[in-house]
Amino acid sequence: MIVRRMQKGEAEACEQVMRSLPKLFGIEEAIVEYAQACETMETYVGVESGRVVGFVTLNQRSPVAAEIHCMALRPEFHGKGLGRALVDHVEGLLASRPIEFLQVKTLGPARPNAEYERTRGFYEHMGFRPLEENDLWGKDNPCLMMVKHLTCPRPSRAGQ
Numbered sequence: 001m002i003v004r005r006m007q008k009g010e011a012e013a014c015e016q017v018m019r020s021l022p023k024l025f026g027i028e029e030a031i032v033e034y035a036q037a038c039e040t041m042e043t044y045v046g047v048e049s050g051r052v053v054g055f056v057t058l059n060q061r062s063p064v065a066a067e068i069h070c071m072a073l074r075p076e077f078h079g080k081g082l083g084r085a086l087v088d089h090v091e092g093l094l095a096s097r098p099i100e101f102l103q104v105k106t107l108g109p110a111r112p113n114a115e116y117e118r119t120r121g122f123y124e125h126m127g128f129r130p131l132e133e134n135d136l137w138g139k140d141n142p143c144l145m146m147v148k149h150l151t152c153p154r155p156s157r158a159g160q
């Protein structure tokens with residue numbers, strides 16, 4: 001799989017990736033919002049044999065914090081290292097920016113769900129840590145905020 005910047009017109013392909021995962025993307029408004037975000041935010045796609053099989057959308061939340069706004073891979077490509085390739089790609093890009101924290105929000109454990117348990121396991125394995133679970137998405141969809149501290153250049157002492 002190659003990872004590259006999403007090109008104009010490929011948001012539809014990202015939407016199709018989400019639609020291939022009905023157990024994870026079951027809320028129509030959320031799919032539409034995430035697909036629109038692919039156009040307006042920095043998005044990278046994973047391409048296999050010329051076809052978009054996954055994507056990751058990045059959002060800068062503060063001068064020092066970025067967020068994985070959405071990320072998904074077609075189900076037949078799960079568990080093959082492609083999720084790691086997408087995360088490694090964005091972390092590689094962020095390494096040349098003054099970004100210290102990478103955040104991701106996902107469904108929290110207060111609402112048991114086998115699919116999202118796997119998703120949380122993936123993020124944990126990739127170095128993200130649970131920060132808090134809150135009701136940002138309403139009481140029925142507990143939102144787990146996870147964060148990863150990215151290494152950043154240490155400032156030199158004044159005058160040196």
Ligand SMILES: CC(C)(COP(=O)(O)OP(=O)(O)OC[C@H]1O[C@@H](n2cnc3c(N)ncnc32)[C@H](O)[C@@H]1OP(=O)(O)O)[C@@H](O)C(=O)NCCC(=O)NCCS
Nearest residue numbers: 071072073078079080081082083084106118119121122125
């Ligand atoms: C979550 C998702 C992007 C992960 O991608 P993936 O290609 O399946 O994951 P990878 O195969 O790249 O796994 C990367 C590493 O995480 C580990 N890992 C994956 N799931 C894990 C789990 N549940 N628990 C512990 N480790 C896990 C893998 O063993 C692998 O380890 P390694 O690289 O050290 O050998 C993908 O499964 C997906 O699209 N899921 C559905 C959509 C989704 O949940 N999106 C997030 C919405 S917030």
